[in-house]
Amino acid sequence: MADHDLLIEKLSRSIAPVKRPWQPGWRVMAWLATALPCGIAASLLLNRTLTDWSQSGAAWVIVQLPLTFVAGTLAIRNAFLLSIAGQQPLSWKWFAPLFSIWFASTLVNLHLHHSLEPAGSVEGPNCYLFMVVVSAPMMAIVIGYLHRTRSLFPARSLAAAGTGVACMALTLLALCHPVHLSAPDLLMHIAAIFTIITGTIALGYRWVALSW
Numbered sequence: 001m002a003d004h005d006l007l008i009e010k011l012s013r014s015i016a017p018v019k020r021p022w023q024p025g026w027r028v029m030a031w032l033a034t035a036l037p038c039g040i041a042a043s044l045l046l047n048r049t050l051t052d053w054s055q056s057g058a059a060w061v062i063v064q065l066p067l068t069f070v071a072g073t074l075a076i077r078n079a080f081l082l083s084i085a086g087q088q089p090l091s092w093k094w095f096a097p098l099f100s101i102w103f104a105s106t107l108v109n110l111h112l113h114h115s116l117e118p119a120g121s122v123e124g125p126n127c128y129l130f131m132v133v134v135s136a137p138m139m140a141i142v143i144g145y146l147h148r149t150r151s152l153f154p155a156r157s158l159a160a161a162g163t164g165v166a167c168m169a170l171t172l173l174a175l176c177h178p179v180h181l182s183a184p185d186l187l188m189h190i191a192a193i194f195t196i197i198t199g200t201i202a203l204g205y206r207w208v209a210l211s212w
Contacts, residue, residue: 024080024087031076031145035165038137039172046130048176057179060109064102065174071098072167076142079161083151083208089160109181127177127185131169131192138165139196143204154209155201162200166193 022030051061078089142161151157170189177185 024077024084027080027145028073028077031142032073035138035141036168036172038141039134039168042134042137043130043172043176046126046133048130050176051174051179053179055179057109057112060105061174061177061179063105065171067098067102067105068167068171068174071095071102072164072171074098075160075164075167079142079146079157079164080149082153082157082160083146083149085152106181106186109179110183110186127173127188128192128195130173130176131166131189132195134172135165135169135192135196138168139200139203143200143207146204146208150210151208152210154205158201158204158208159197161204162197163193165200166196169196 051058053062074090074094081087081089139162142165143158146157146161169192173189
């Protein structure tokens, strides 16, 4: 086309207005407000018994609850930060203390109550099923949020998002799980965490990666 002004005018008419995404902090709050209720709703599909906070050892669960929630919130924030060029996500040094305290308290709980038989409907393999089921809607929502902006580092963004979702699933599990942890429980928790992270990366990569 020889008439460049005409070409520019036609292209200008076809361009849709750009809607600026929310700041990462607001996106995290919006995700929490939508994802957590969906995760709770998904948990209603499974048989579960609410945690008995009167049992001995409940203090360990009370310590772990804010740790997993804060770690999950920070991980989701990192996922959103990685999707925007020029933003600086938190380094692993912020997560190391949270993970260390959580893992140490888990091992102490396991050691102190290894001889006790867990009571409740969510234990063993059901822990794995619970975490995967409640994470499914939260995973879909965070992929949708990341699809809005895409990411230069889709694998890293999705890994951070999957970690955040896994932490939130672990938080919800603590609300309906015996306070006395067993070794099979811990193994199922770890297996579910890895499943959620790898699942988030696999399912979301094509939706989050930039198309060139």
